[in-house]
Amino acid sequence: MVVKVYGQAMASASRRVLSCLIEKNVEFEVIPVDLMKGEHKQPEFLKLQPFGVVPAIQDGDFILYESRAIIRYYAEKYREQGPDLLGKTIEERGVVEQWLEVESQNYHPHIYNLVKHLLFHPKMGLPIDEKLMEESEEKLGKVLDIYEDRLSKSKYLAGDFYSLADLTHLPFTHYLVNDIGKAYMIKDRKHVSAWWDDITSRSSWKQVLEL
Amino acid sequence: MVVKVYGQAMASASRRVLSCLIEKNVEFEVIPVDLMKGEHKQPEFLKLQPFGVVPAIQDGDFILYESRAIIRYYAEKYREQGPDLLGKTIEERGVVEQWLEVESQNYHPHIYNLVKHLLFHPKMGLPIDEKLMEESEEKLGKVLDIYEDRLSKSKYLAGDFYSLADLTHLPFTHYLVNDIGKAYMIKDRKHVSAWWDDITSRSSWKQVLEL
Numbered sequence: 059m060v061v062k063v064y065g066q067a068m069a070s071a072s073r074r075v076l077s078c079l080i081e082k083n084v085e086f087e088v089i090p091v092d093l094m095k096g097e098h099k100q101p102e103f104l105k106l107q108p109f110g111v112v113p114a115i116q117d118g119d120f121i122l123y124e125s126r127a128i129i130r131y132y133a134e135k136y137r138e139q140g141p142d143l144l145g146k147t148i149e150e151r152g153v154v155e156q157w158l159e160v161e162s163q164n165y166h167p168h169i170y171n172l173v174k175h176l177l178f179h180p181k182m183g184l185p186i187d188e189k190l191m192e193e194s195e196e197k198l199g200k201v202l203d204i205y206e207d208r209l210s211k212s213k214y215l216a217g218d219f220y221s222l223a224d225l226t227h228l229p230f231t232h233y234l235v236n237d238i239g240k241a242y243m244i245k246d247r248k249h250v251s252a253w254w255d256d257i258t259s260r261s262s263w264k265q266v267l268e269l
Numbered sequence: 270m271v272v273k274v275y276g277q278a279m280a281s282a283s284r285r286v287l288s289c290l291i292e293k294n295v296e297f298e299v300i301p302v303d304l305m306k307g308e309h310k311q312p313e314f315l316k317l318q319p320f321g322v323v324p325a326i327q328d329g330d331f332i333l334y335e336s337r338a339i340i341r342y343y344a345e346k347y348r349e350q351g352p353d354l355l356g357k358t359i360e361e362r363g364v365v366e367q368w369l370e371v372e373s374q375n376y377h378p379h380i381y382n383l384v385k386h387l388l389f390h391p392k393m394g395l396p397i398d399e400k401l402m403e404e405s406e407e408k409l410g411k412v413l414d415i416y417e418d419r420l421s422k423s424k425y426l427a428g429d430f431y432s433l434a435d436l437t438h439l440p441f442t443h444y445l446v447n448d449i450g451k452a453y454m455i456k457d458r459k460h461v462s463a464w465w466d467d468i469t470s471r472s473s474w475k476q477v478l479e480l
Contacts, residue, residue, distance in 0.1 A: 108415045109375055122363050124370035131363035152333050152342035159335035162373055164320055204319045 061086040064106060065113030066093065067269035070173075070229035071125040072113040076269065077225055078129040080262040081143060082136040088269070126162060129222050143222045150217060157215040157223030160201075168198035169230045176238040195240070202243060202250055209249035213256075224257050232258070232267075272297040275317060276324030277304065278480035281384075281440035282336040283324040287480065288436055289340040291473040292354060293347040299480070337373060340433050354433045361428060368426040368434030371412075379409035380441045387449040406451070413458055420460035424467075435468050443469070443478075 061079060065072035067088045079086045091097045091112050099110045107114040107123045114123040122128050133143040145151045171194040175186045208215060215223040231254065235241040244254050257263065272290060276283035278299045290297045302308045302323050310321045318325040318334045325334040333339050344354040356362045382405040386397045419426060426434040442465065446452040455465050468474065 108418065109371070109412075120360055120363075122367055124367045124374065126374075127363060127366035127370045130366045131359065134362065135359050148342070148346050149331055151345065152331070152338060155338035155341045156333055156335045159338045159373075160320070162370075163335065163337075201320075207319065 059085075059118050062089050062116040063087070063113055064089045064091050064103070064115070066090060067266075069093070069112055070233065071111075073229040073232075073266050074125040074226060075113050075115065075128045077228055077262050077266045078132050078143070078222070080265050081225070081260075082132050082140045084132060084136060084139075126158065126226060129225065130158075133222055141220060143220070143225065145216060145219065145221060150219075154216040154221045154223045157221075158226055160215075161223070161226045164201050165198070165227065166230065168194040168201065169234055172198065172238060172240065173230055173233045177233055195243070199243060202247055205253075206247040206250050209253045214253065220257065220260070224253070228257065228263055228266075270329050273300050273327040274298070274324055275300045275302050275314070275326070277301060278477075280304070280323055281444065282322075284440040284443075284477050285336040285437060286324050286326065286339045288439055288473050288477045289343050289354065289433070291476050292436070292471075293343050293351045295343060295347060295350075337369065337437060340436065341369075344433055352431060354431070354436065356427060356430065356432060361430075365427040365432045365434045368432075369437055371426075372434070372437045375412050376409070376438065377441065379405040379412065380445055383409065383449060383451065384441055384444045388444055406454070410454060413454060413461055416464075417458040417461050420464045425464065431468065431471070435464070439468065439474055439477075 061084055063072060063075055063079070063086050065075075065088065067073070067076065067090075072088070076086070076088075091103060093112070097103055098107070098112055103114075104110055106116070106121055109123075111123075113125060113128070114121060115128055122131055130144075137144065143154075145154050171190055175191055178184075179186055205215070212218055214220050215227075231244065235244055235254070245251050272295055274283060274286055274290070274297050276286070276299065278284070278287065278301075283299070287297070287299075302314060304323070308314055309318075309323055314325075315321055317327070317332055320334075322334075324336060324339070325332060326339055333342055340354075348355065354365075356365050382401055386402055389395075390397055416426070423429055425431050426438075442455065446455055446465070456462050
């Protein structure tokens with residue numbers, strides 16, 4: 059069964075899902091949803107995803123949305139296929155969940171502000187809130203200092219294995235490093251920088267960027 | 270092994286954890302962390318939780334933080350003990366994860382703004398951002414409209430079984446209904462209101478409120 063991914067191959071949350079599907083060697087096709095035309099707010103799409111945001115997946119009769127839920131679903135469904143992205147024990151999975159939540163609650167809000175204002179606002183003719191940029195960079199820096207300490211003790215966030223905890227950071231950190239001139243936030247932290255080089259050198263991520 | 274919960278029995282994220290532990294009939298003790306005295310920013314606590322927020326748990330040698338990760342861990346570890354809070358199949362768990370993420374990404378940011386400004390700012394002598402309150406209430410209302418539709422089709426968020434997806438909404442919605450005069454946001458929506466009555470009538474939640 060080919061998994062249908064409704065979204066845009068270049069949209070950040072869709073990339074989170076695609077990266078997981080490629081790691082797990084799951085066949086998929088991207089069904090484009092044109093955000094510029096507002097297709098994500100049309101009744102047909104809202105039947106799949108009532109909040110009107112991409113991505114959503116359809117796998118046979120099964121529909122699921124929220125990228126961080128979709129990656130957990132496929133990591134679980136294909137646990138024995140490809141790398142185990144959830145850890146081998148209940149405790150390892152606990153720590154994977156902990157860092158998934160750190161990304162969602164502590165990392166994402168600040169990096170989202172930076173990317174939204176510095177990458178997307180100019181394209182949309184919206185102003186940049188400079189005070190918010192300063193605060194967001196400071197807060198993200200403090201979070202990255204904790205990552206630096208963590209990554210000085212283990213190769214990946216949840217331990218010595220690549221997991222969803224690392225994967226979930228890829229799309230927005232890619233913007234930070236490549237699109238808004240803030241690569242130094244990663245590069246100036248030795249262990250974070252080595253981790254970033256490692257996780258972005260995975261074949262799955264390279265394939266996502268080529269889509 | 271008695272689980273040590275570092276936090277405050279009355280703090281919202283701690284209540285999320287305690288509610289899960291009680292559902293699963295897991296013995297615990299709360300180790301108070303005095304937020305007013307800044308104990309959560311002291312080196313001893315930062316060894317448990319480097320971001321300096323409560324709660325964190327210690328279960329033998331195993332330490333875990335982030336309330337939404339802790340509840341997943343205990344729901345998994347004690348899957349066969351008490352109600353299955355993750356669903357019975359991989360697909361059911363997928364849908365539980367979807368609504369856990371909806372709470373985290375779509376519901377929490379707006380309800381957090383409302384509770385922070387209307388409940389905590391006055392206690393701290395901080396001003397209330399009225400424009401933000403208006404926007405947050407409007408956005409939360411739109412999210413609750415989608416919940417209303419969902420709950421007209423299934424008894425609970427993830428299906429016809431109580432799960433972490435419901436449980437995760439308890440602490441902040443409790444503030445909304447009981448502490449900031451916005452109970453109408455729940456009560457005016459027939460199915461949301463019935464759902465709220467149902468999930469707050471569980472013995473586990475009543476016990477949490479008595480701690």
